Amino acid sequence: MKVSMISTLPPIKGLSPYTLGLVKELSKECEIDFYGFKSIYPEFLYPGGTKTDEPTPEINNVNIYNKLTWYNPFSWISVGFKINTDILHVQWWSWFLAPVYLTTLSIAKARGKRIIMTIHNVQPHEKAFYKRFLNSSVINLADEYIVHNEENKILFQQIKNTNKKIHVLSHGIIEIEKSNISIENLKKQYGFSKNDKILLFFGNIRDYKGLDVMFESLSELKDKNIKLIVAGKPWKDFKEYNERIEKLDLKERIKLFLEFNSEKTVSELFKISNVIVYPYKEFEASSGAGTIALNFEKAIVVTSVGGLPELVKDKNVIAKPSDADSLTKAIIYTLNNKNKKNLEQDSKRIAKQFSWKDIAQKTMEVYENGITN
Secondary structure, eight states: OEEEEEOOOTTBOTTHHHHHHHHHHHTTTSEEEEEEEEEOSOGGGSTTOSBOSOOOOOOTTEEEEEEEETTOHHHHHHHHHHOOSSEEEEEEOOGGGHHHHHHHHHHHHHTTOEEEEEESBSSOSSOOHHHHHHHHHHHTTOSEEEESSHHHHHHHHHHHOOOSOEEEOOOOOOOOOOOOSOHHHHHHHTTOOTTOEEEEEESOBOGGGOHHHHHHHHHHOOOTTEEEEEESOBSSOTHHHHHHHHHTTOGGGEEEEOSOOOHHHHHHHHHHOSEEEEOOSOOOBOOHHHHHHHHTTOEEEEESSTTGGGGOSOGGGEEOTTOHHHHHHHHHHHHSHHHHHHHHHHHHHHHHHTOHHHHHHHHHHHHHHHHHO
16 A cells, blocks of 8 residues: 655654654554645744754655645645645645645645545634634545544534544654663752652643743742753743742742753653643643653653543543642642552553554554445
8 A cells, every 4th residue: 555644754843753653663554745834834934944953854655745835825736736646635734834735735635645644633722713714624625534532522513513533542652762861860960859750741831831930830839849840842932930939939949941852851850750731721622741750650740631641541640631739739749659650550551552553554544444435
């Protein structure tokens, strides 16, 4: 079998970690014509830049064509006509790319291609009317859909009221190589003491991710050895957060890494952290950042939104969104040594459920079912 796919691969950021994991496994089962981006967003729209230093990978059985550019409609049209497989699998996540996808998919659809769309955000994170409209317009072009959890499926059915097939396939583990430096040495390197208990907030800093709630919760944790690492690029001026840090007298308990951190740094920060906290206020997707915590087999605290509860087994670590008291209670529970060890084992077991091999096999079933029906 041969299929086409539209998404991103390194050096473009976008969905590259997810796509790379999926394509590597899928390529063992089928040949893939991959259509990626040469330029994906105007730089001013994407804090931290749109590219990494990572080169475009070479993957057996995958033909990579990085031709799409956000500013060139001829590239969109060209890809629409270039697709020569019966199946086109599209990764969809950003309203800004709607003109690109509307053009390319409309041409592919007119040429009789079967369009399967993996929807990473059932609704845009920021819910302006025009963003929802563009998001919905692209989604309408697909023949069937893949979402990452049952909650997404229910929400999607409520929004679209469609009779088209909706498949549920988990978000695979974003794998980052683990540091071989000892925790003791890493703590010294990053300015922590041996007795510090470290919480980690990781990922791009956007309003819906609840960093303000995280600060409130930290202020309620009276043990001064409980510290917080914030690692991620802010999507707006960090001044508001700095003012909150000052107001809550947390400056000595927080270390900020407000940039796009290298994999080496990410690996080291996860290694020294005791608990990874995802205090999202609202969320309607599955978290790639969350699967990184599973990769490192860490204890995790989440809120009861989107696919976050799928990252844990113990309900005591699921906090109410926008509720600092609830979050504090979950963190205290997690920092108990016995609970922490159990939660780390939970993460190890859950990680096996998010294997790319399993996801690739189920994706192949989606492809093949359309052929036999």
